[in-house]
Amino acid sequence: MDTEKTDKTPMYQYIMKDIKQKIESGELKPHDPLPTQIDLAKEYNTSEITSRRALSDLVQEGYVYRIRGKGSFIQENPTAGSGSRPIRTIYFAHRNQIDSFDHPFFGDMFDGIKEVCEENGIDFHLWNIGGNYELPDDPQAGIVLLTTKEDFDLSRLSAWQQENRRIVTVHFYYPHLGIPYVIVDNLTGGYLATQHLLSLGHKRIGVILTGDSLMDINQEFSLRLQGYRLALSQHQIAFDPELVAFMSGGKERLEMGAEGFRRLMKLDNPPSAIFATSDYKAIGAMEAAGEMGLKVPEEISVMGYDDFKVSKYTYPSLSTVNQNTKKLGQRAAEILLFELKEGQSQILKDEIVPILVQRNSTGPAPKKAPQAGN
The missing domain is CATH 3.40.50.2300 (Response regulator)
Structure with a gap:
């Protein structure tokens, strides 16, 4: 393949354009597999970060779909999603709750979000919406939102939905609003x-x-x-x-x-x-x-x-029971990057199954009822 480019087009856009042309010409057909991001980087003589971004943007524009553990494939109707706005940054939005983030529930979840972001050349940051409920001034951002169980103003969720903000809630969920969510079961x-x-x-x-x-x-x-x-x-x-x-x-x-x-x-x-x-x-x-x-x-x-x-x-x-929140974070990021489409009416949701961790504090039932020594 001739991979030379003579203009100043960024390499990730050049890769995207080349793959789109192959789709339009019929060289790549629906459900055909694409090379891995490593192989794609070698093919175009570029970095894996660049090939990740190209694949991620092709997914968000509706040309490519991904199956975890199997790879990337050409969409059945690859122009259906064209015009979608690619996500460049994912924010974990919360309301004055950073003092709770030392709990492993959050640390593992952040690791999961970060892992998916790094795989796809996406930035990841925490964002405090504060008392004024201010989301980042970036309409193309993806938002993983943590609400609170008592004093969160749900009318803000409806307003953000009307603004077409790309939001997935975690931990708490609101099916009546049709907002995608990921929770632990x-x-x-x-x-x-x-x-x-x-x-x-x-x-x-x-x-x-x-x-x-x-x-x-x-x-x-x-x-x-x-x-x-x-x-x-x-x-x-x-x-x-x-x-x-x-x-x-x-x-x-x-x-x-x-x-x-x-x-x-x-x-x-x-x-x-x-x-x-x-x-x-x-x-x-x-x-x-x-x-x-x-x-x-x-x-x-x-x-x-x-x-x-x-x-x-x-x-x-x-x-104990491990809540498997790294998987929760991964799924929240994947829904934002690969599954959430503008104008979609069907609610997206996922429930993460926890993991039993057997150690030494549990054992066979004693033959006699326990009796305290004092």
Whole structure:
């Protein structure tokens, strides 16, 4: 192939033009595979960054589609998407929440977004919309939006939608507005945690939740509780409200788990396993078990949720549920770059399945009910 170019056209645009001409001439037909970005860079004697950008823009303009793990292919109707505005930057937009981003939920999600952006020559930044709800002054930007559960003005979402801003929400979602979203499947997460304990022979499983009551727990904890109840029902075990400890508080703290554990162990028929719905609460529960003279997992099993980095180093190491939020970040970026089309009426959505992480804080159910030493 003659890859020389005599004008000042940027190389990524030259590659795009060459591929479009091959499509129009019939040399490339619908569903034909394209070379990988590495092979494309070699073919045009350029960098991988340049070939990534060319492929990314061809996707956004509707000439090419991608299948993760398989490659890039020519669209069935390659001119249908022409005229679309390519995304050059993706912003993670939030409202004064940067102090929460030390949680692995966010760190892993940012890694996932960044990975897809780097693969496609796209910039990635955090953006605080603040009290004035100001999005970046860039109508071609892609927005991964984190709302808040209490005080977010939903009328702003409708206004942004009318402005044709390219938005995907994460963590919280609003199907009635038709805005694309990616969330973690917390119901499945709660089910996996409880099923793991049931598989070890535990029949009475306590659960520690954040909130004042069943009516005052947030969406994610409510779904984890539903998963807990579903797993019990599949084993013909009746749901026992006394095995649910509600702990007041906003941020997760060790003391919430410790207090919930002490409360559950005071029952006449205490549980043999605890599903604490966060790693903080689980670690607090293990500390309380030690103070009460109970061995984990020989006398009481403890299950967490989140998979904090520190959880693998606790003694014993904590069994938990990894929310798989790197995948969440990847999917949010992929929807913005490759799947979101202007004027599309069908809502785009994805639910990321969490991953069970088995470590040493869970073990077979003891033959006798646990008895506190003090």
